[in-house]
Amino acid sequence: MTAYVRPRDLAEALALRAEHPDWMVLAGGTDLMVNAIHQKVPAGIVDLWRFAPIGGITVGDGRITIGAGATWTEVERHPAIREKLAPLALAAREIGALQIQARGTVGGNVGTSSPVGDSLPALLALDCELEVASVRGHRRAPYSAWCTGYRTTQLAPDELVIAAHLPLPGANVRTAWRKVGTRRAQSISKVMGAAAIEVDAGVVVSARIGLGAVANRPIRATAVEEAVRGQRLGAQAAEAARAALRASIAPIDDVRSTAAYRLEVAENVVARFFHVS
């Protein structure tokens, strides 16, 4: 018999995590229900769907804080996110179908951290920091260091992701996002890229590039970020980005695409981010 608990408050939720680290944490269920029939029935379920302590989106202190329980529909519709964190709003629109967006949560996407998670390159480019809690206390972790391998993360067995904190980009930061999927909607990504580029008088001051589906986890293209610093936007920065990317990723062949395609398209996508005047 599977146990089922819907905690009253965060303290109870964290206590449950500490006591039963093997229990399944359920929010929207969009990840868990896939192949549920082929998976082992969990010993227990902690249901955090619409759990107030991890819900909501707030703006303040130069940042936007998104509760781990916020759905992609909430993210996509939030005016400040649409205005300031456009890549994340665009990514939210690409997650599954409308029904999935209405159930799937930010916490679920970063909890699973699949290499093809649609929001993750945007979180990387937007310098996301996760807030994580357990009975041992709260901690902050930069998302760029969160993923440790294929669908593995820093999350300890007793921890819960509480929120994602995203700094508001300055006025001289331009953002970009591109998903290349197997089709135009409800598709798994073959290549994904997101960028936040700080520009001064047409020259790149700094850049953060997040990539998906080109490695065993979502990654920051740090070689590209270094290569474009000081380069002029347009052909110069684009070619520098292309060359640096080629040397720094080694995507794979799988049933959805080929390594050669992913490499070439990742180069094109990243180069296009800089190929603007």
Added chain:
Amino acid sequence: MHRANPPVGASLPRVDGIAKVTGRARYLDDLDAPQAWFGATVRSRVPHGVLEALDRDPAFDWSQVAVATAADIPGRNVIALIEDDQPALVPIGGRVMHVDEPLALVAAPTKALAFAAAKALHPRIRPLPPVFTIDDALAGAQQLYKDDNVFKQFLIRKGHTTDAELDAAFASAAQVIEGTYWTSPQEQMYIEPQAMMAEWVDGRCHIVGSMQCPYYVHKAMKALLGCDADGVVIAQSVTGGGFGGKEEYPSMLAAHVALLAAAAKRPVKIVYERDEDIAATTKRHPARTHHRIAVDARGEICAMDIDCVMDGGAYLTLSPVVLSRGVLHAAGPYRCPITRVRGRVVATNYPPHGAFRGFGAPQTTFAYERQMQKLARARGEDAIALRKRLALRSGDATSTGQVLGFSVGTDEVFAAVEGIAGPAPARSGTSAAGSPVRRGRGFVFYFHGAGFTGSGEQRLAGRATVAALPDGRFEVRSSSTDIGQGSITMFVQIAAAALGVDPGRVAVIDPSTSRVPDSGPTVASRTCMVVGGVVDRAARVLRARLESWGAEHGVAGDLAAIARAHGEVVGELAETVTYEPPPGIQWDDATYTGSAYPVYGWGACLVDVAVDLDTYEVAIERCIQAIDVGKAINPTIVKGQIEGGTLQALGWAVLENVVYKDGRVANANMTNCIVPTFADAPELETVLVEVPYPFGPSGAKGVGEIPMDGPAAAVANAVEDALGCAFDALPISPEAVAQSRAAWRLS
């Protein structure tokens, strides 16, 4: 031909529409069956081998489940269709021919327990080397079928063309266009997976399920159960799509639930999971077609030489018929005096390939319309002008020597496309995502034979009944199934028009072999043209009989009043009519000459594409389809058929594929075995062209398959136009476009 009476030609709402959109329609898995157990299938994990044993895990409690194996089959262990080579379950000592082949069955009170039991039954298979390519099959790498691995071959020689004549024509040609074309396997992806339920009552097996052809299942079950026609009843439940995928495979499920229901002594239901359905059931035959065209100095085609090889998979199933339709369409709707078409379908160790909308014709259409495009490019001639110049018209002969008489919509479909095409869009541009794009336009002209091939309809002699019920209502009884295409509504309209009654007075009963005559299968674009024609005639005869009975007995009022009066005095009046072929249909199976089909549908399709030069994705920006359907009984339903078929074809062209790895479907889920979404669909511009068929109901001819044939080649032609290099293999995926980059010639 008579004038069409209302409601024929009107877009009546679908009879089954409200139940389906409100969720009241009950598909197989929705049927109340509280006592039913769930069935699961133990399948092979190897592509080729010998089944040596089925070991039961001693740790599993076998008392709580029912098990069935080949040893439990009361009749013959075959899925009877064309040839008896496919077993319902591989027997111990028998040959395993493909991955996911059924070996044994289990049933249990819950799905979870059934799956657990299936996992606890371990097949022991001695592996044999598998065959995965057409060339290995032809080379006889392993003996899979008879001594040459060829399930069937055909040779068409137009006007008894000899090889010497053909060689001479090519030798003296001013120009030869030659190419090899590959088309990929395709999954039907009906919304409702395969599903079936059986129950034994007083020694009689009742089977209900999702299917296209109740009498195919009936035939197969008589052989498997060793019973006569009354020993088994087959009924269709509401069916969520078929596209050919529920033509032959439902007999396999029927066999399995029948055996399990006998073993469990209660009703048993099998509903495939999506991954199981994609992995185990039939796909469109992959094909390789070599095509040569010889052209004289004036640009007339003087000879064609075509060799098409299809991969049939592990068993013969419907492959000979698929191949037949493929070769009969391979020379296309073009004038050509000297024609040779060779076709072969070979055995491999893939799960059997089978029926899919178009049924062989899309494969060979892709080849000939790529060839015509290359001819136009080589001659520097406009793509539409060239096809117009060479197209078949009334009085011309097809590759089988069939002289076309009536209902040839060639000029009408060309005119329909040209009327709305407008100029080609700008070659270069920028996509919404900011990437450069390159645009191109492609065009195809094609035809599709409606109904069964050759003398098939005569042999089949499909029947349908129209009955006047004592309460003044009327009933259509046929074994044609509504699988989402709208056939119930179409039958109501045809019968109501012929009877001269309100369509609300006419009902189509659910097909069950105990209640309806054999109208033939729901396939081959034949339901409206052939069975609809039979319904039309039956309704007219019934009306005449009722009217004369009314006159004799002095009954006043409309036909419903006469039916009620007849009902009171005599009872129901039913009229059953058998299909009669149109006059002048002659076909010779031995030489493959004569009237291959009673009539053809004609199609022209124009596609504009934009290729993203950053991602190599082909976006279909525009698609015009003009199809000559003879007469649209219900224009909305006919448009739905054309638009659905068109999108299925566009998907096949650019994004659908079935990826096999070691004989196993590697992308057996809806995440990776993708079909187009609405976001992938262009604005479909559909033009209904009506050049009536004198022997169809109100002039109607087949429409179900034709839209599938043309668009893939139109897309390939458009991509070639955009990038300046040839695309001769499907799918034209972004990966394929990326790989072609060195060959691009951007103008």
